[in-house]
Amino acid sequence: MQSKGSSHRLSTMANRSRIPALFISMFATFASIYVAGRLWQDAQNRVYLIKELDRITGQGQSAISVDDTLKIIACREQHKKLDALEMELAAAKQEGFVSKGLIETNGTYSKRRPLVVIGILTKFGRRKNRDAIRKAWMGSGAALKKIEDGKGIIVRFVIGRSPNRGDSQDKDIDRENRLTNDFLILDDHVEGSQGHPEKAKLFFAHAADEWDAEFYAKVNDDVYVNIDALGATLATHLDKPRLYMGCMKSGEVFSEQNHKWYEPEWWKFGDKKSYFRHASGEMYVISRALAKFISINRSILRTYAHDDVSAGSWFIGLDVKHVDEAKFCCSSWSTGAICAGV
Structure with missing residues (x-):
């Protein structure tokens, strides 16, 4: 039998052992409340910041600084991710924690974003060129859909409207589009009055608004593209958020009016009359962040006589990764080339 003194000591030790456990439990509870409160506060601050930026920029119509533009892009991306997570959480509660909006790939679940949107700048009266491209590399109907679903590559012909809105030229394009949907x-x-530079700018802006892709590519309608080579090359640059890739050059600025590449504003390019570094116009690629930058600032971005020079000028002063890729030099079709001019 235990003595009364020994029983008292055991009771005291048990009480002492419960005290640390109680403190640990209380600390964990307060810590959880604090973390939850901070997360809620941070979420509210992000929502407020996004609303204020949207109000200040007037939905992208006001002139804003480069830094503010990149901040808007980043905030909107975070807001989209937050909305997506909230939707997935709500769906998970009802569907056993597996969202139908996710695609299974090798046993894991991930959202599929298009790899690239290719815009082929075309004109009225170029139906033969478009048909040749459809047969050669773009595809049509089910074949075009297969490229989109299987490779994540969206291809569209890009064209504006006739100066005489609704005339036979517009009707011909509408009729062709009803047949091809491309x-x-x-x-x-x-078409005609504003030229390629303005069309290229509007393509990137509208494409960024329509499709949330990794990359956006501009192509002329006399260029053939190797889809598989393009996809393989772009897949190696997914880690570059502000990518500008093409056959880079710094050509001569021509001030003679009768020259094919005449630049009316030649005097803006310095005494040496040499353009800044830019990609050749047959084909070039930009990343999602740069396409959204163009979309937000479309009303204030300057265009010059040529779309390739214009595109290069939009990225001066930005933290952009210029990639000179010989595979985008379309003047010759070499092994592994991505494009070829015809």
Whole structure:
């Protein structure tokens, strides 16, 4: 039998052992409340910041700084991710924690984002060129859909409207589009009067608004593209958020009016009359962040006589990764080339 003194000591030790456990439990509870409160506060602050930026920029119509533009892009991306997570959480509660909006790949679940949107800038009266491209590499109907679903590559012909809105030229394009369903028609662009630079700018802006892709590519309608080589090359650059890739050059600025590549504003390019570094116009690629930058600032971005020079000028001063890729030099079709001019 235990003595009364020994029983008292055992009771005291048991009480002492419960005290640390109680403190640990209380500390864990307060810590959980604090973390939850901070997360809620941070979420509210992000929502407020996004609303304020949208109000200040007037939905992208006001002139804003480069830094503010990149902040807007980052905030909107985070807001989209937050919305997506909230939707997935709600769906998970009802569907056993597996969202139907996710695609199974090798036993894991991940959202599929298109790899690249290719815009082929075309004109009225170029139906033969478009048909040749459809047969050679773009495909049509089920074949075009297969490229989109299987490779994540979206291809569209890009064209504006006739100066005489609704005339036979517009009707021909509408009729062709009903048959092929492969046009991105720029209703706010007039063919002929504004030229390729304005059309290229509007393509990137509208494409970024329409498709949330990793990359956006501009191509002329006399260029053939190796889809598989393009996809393989772009897949190696997914880690570059502000990518500008193409056959880079710094050509001569021509001030003679009768020259094919005449630049009316030649005097803006310095005494040496040499352009800044930019990608050749047959084909070039930009990443999602740069396409959204163009979309937000479309009303204030300057265009020059040529779309390749214009695109290069938009990225001066930005933290952009210029990638000179010989595979985008379309003048010759070499092994592994991505494009070829015809």
